[in-house]
Amino acid sequence: MDVAVDTVQQPSPPTGRPNIVFILADDLGYTDIASYGSEVHTPSLSALAEQGLSFTNYHTAANCAPARAMLLTGVDSHLAGVPNIPEMLAPEQRVHANYQGVLGDDVVTVATLLEDAGYHTYMAGKWHLGMEPHKRPSRRGFQRTMAMMDSGADHWEQRPYIALYDQANWFADGERFTLPEDFYSSRFLVDKMIEFIDSNLQDSNSEDNRPFFAYLPFMAVHSPVQAPQLYIDRYMDVYDSGWDALRQQRLERAAALGIVPPETPMVRMATTGDWDALSQDDRRYQAKRMAVYAGMIEAMDFHIGRLIEFLKQRGQYENTIFIFTSDNGSEASGPADPRAFPVRLVPESIGYNVDYENLGLKGSYSSLGPGFASASASPLAYYKFYAGEGGMRVPLIIAGKPVVSPQPQQQLTRAFAWATDISPTILSLAGVAQPGQRYAGRPVQPMTGRDLTPLITGAAERVYGSDDAVGYELTDHGVLFQGDYKLVINQPPVGDGQWRLFNTVEDPGETIDLSASQALRFQRMLSRYEQYLQDNKVVPVPQGYNQMAQLLSNILLKQRDDVLVFLLTLLLLLPFYVAYRMKNPG
Incomplete structure (x- = not known):
């Protein structure tokens, strides 16, 4: 400390x-x-x-x-x-x-x-x-x-x-x-x-x-x-x-x-x-x-x-x-x-x-x-x-x-x-x-x-050179920044679990995937990212991990009795909700 x-x-x-x-x-x-x-x-x-x-x-x-x-x-x-x-x-x-x-x-x-x-x-x-x-x-x-x-x-x-x-x-x-x-x-x-x-x-x-x-x-x-x-x-x-x-x-x-x-x-x-x-x-x-x-x-x-x-x-x-x-x-x-x-x-x-x-x-x-x-x-x-x-x-x-x-x-x-x-x-x-x-x-x-x-x-225009790499990881979401480029993977449910490459200076909206057109850069950045994981002691999440599900699981472990009552209440009310939606589909 x-x-x-x-x-x-x-x-x-x-x-x-x-x-x-x-x-x-x-x-x-x-x-x-x-x-x-x-x-x-x-x-x-x-x-x-x-x-x-x-x-x-x-x-x-x-x-x-x-x-x-x-x-x-x-x-x-x-x-x-x-x-x-x-x-x-x-x-x-x-x-x-x-x-x-x-x-x-x-x-x-x-x-x-x-x-x-x-x-x-x-x-x-x-x-x-x-x-x-x-x-x-x-x-x-x-x-x-x-x-x-x-x-x-x-x-x-x-x-x-x-x-x-x-x-x-x-x-x-x-x-x-x-x-x-x-x-x-x-x-x-x-x-x-x-x-x-x-x-x-x-x-x-x-x-x-x-x-x-x-x-x-x-x-x-x-x-x-x-x-x-x-x-x-x-x-x-x-x-x-x-x-x-x-x-x-x-x-x-x-x-x-x-x-x-x-x-x-x-x-x-x-x-x-x-x-x-x-x-x-x-x-x-x-x-x-x-x-x-x-x-x-x-x-x-x-x-x-x-x-x-x-x-x-x-x-x-x-x-x-x-x-x-x-x-x-x-x-x-x-x-x-x-x-x-x-x-x-x-x-x-x-x-x-x-x-x-x-x-x-x-x-x-x-x-x-x-x-x-x-x-x-x-x-x-x-x-x-x-x-x-x-x-x-x-x-x-x-x-x-x-x-x-x-x-x-x-x-x-x-x-x-x-x-x-x-x-x-x-x-x-x-x-x-x-x-x-x-x-x-x-x-x-x-x-x-x-x-x-x-x-x-104003003494410099950059503090990171074109070959300097900065990595980041959060629950298997991964990033490597290098020069103007960003290697990134976004996991489900919003992402698709696929690696992509973007020039985020010209394309900050991440709309044009360059992984195929710049395949050599893409592969080199993937290798640098693997090195980042090793150097920074990154531990992968367990299979099937989901951020919000894990948060809910941790809440359940801490508040077992109260949450059990809450879940039972949901189960009791759910049929009434389903019946309501069937009668009122709009």
Whole structure:
């Protein structure tokens, strides 16, 4: 585990080192913010994009905990101990030391390195990297913490969002914490971050001129999708044309902004329903689901703006670098129609409702669904949990006065960048060395990510050469990036289990398979991918594995009695539902 240097006097830090604010959204799609093509009002993030560098070819893991492990350590998710979220690990995989789904003891976080170099370190938000005492963020380099320990939770109150959890596990500075009555996640997390930063700015002992590292991993826009009514209302008429129209609009705006090439083609996902075939009531309900999602994004952006304004008022803004990204792409695993029987029984069994009138508010359970998730990722294919671009390509903005930009207007780079690059980049911006083979008296995994500062300063157009390969694996979904090319396999039920090759710079929508026309490149990349599996101790999933089935199995094991009652109830009600559908086939 990380060992913070508490008892050793820290050297006086050099003046002028920047503060660093690392903001992480949860399940945010590629074109979900205005500067990447969205219709959602995100002025705070747009302002950062205008003065910094936006990455159009940045990739992350296809689900959250592996991404967080790579972002905070610069180490591949398998070697960092988090090849998948623990909720989806198969029992056969858990016999391996690096398949526990929690941050390994042989990796050191960027927070520990910055703390040991004299930085104040703060974290407010979702952790999801281990809940045992020595795994908590307060023991992994963060001096002050307010942490949601699970994969997610309710945004309005302290309650779990799935039956896998007995309670919503919030911890403050390593100890259990009870949320306030007026809680809303995005507002609360920014309030806590402001409190942490301000506590040292106001310290009267005052030779403390140390910079700070603030890690702000929002819970937005992870399900349950919830937002204040004020923000929902702003989007109530925006999505009445449906998901296909929105996907096309997002593509056109992204192309006009230079986020994707002009005339970028895109596929239509088989999981996307026919909007025109829906009843008027169903279209109304689906449009509101998207309105709640958009409202949640804007609420997050508003609270980011509050943090920025606080830093301006406290004289810290000019010396602060901001990094904004998402842990993975759009979440599409919510039901196409949450109101359908027996689907609605799942949230209702843990006290939620899915009624139209209350959607997004306290007590409601909403999700994006596959239709609008496809629009959220436009023009990309696939979503969270899959290795298509829609699950892995997300916004990345690096901005702030200390970042040297070649020109004052918004800058874009199409250079490939990867999740493990964030920690080396933060260290470089802070003037802190990466760890060697040992740290704090123990062996550690070396960082494999690249420093992105040459891109930020304009000193280079790429940090990965045409022969450099970056691999990734999640439950037998596989990827190898090399130059402008991507080797990829997406497994069922949405994928077909076939390897393909794409030029994702020219064809980010993954529409033209080059595996036959560039057969030699294809075979060489397959060989490199096999080497990646070996080097990173990747364990294949057992035969017949399915992500959602494994999640359900793990819930069943944990909640046997309650789930047994629930399943018996379903069996009793099923004949009535079948009879109803036979009488009402439309």
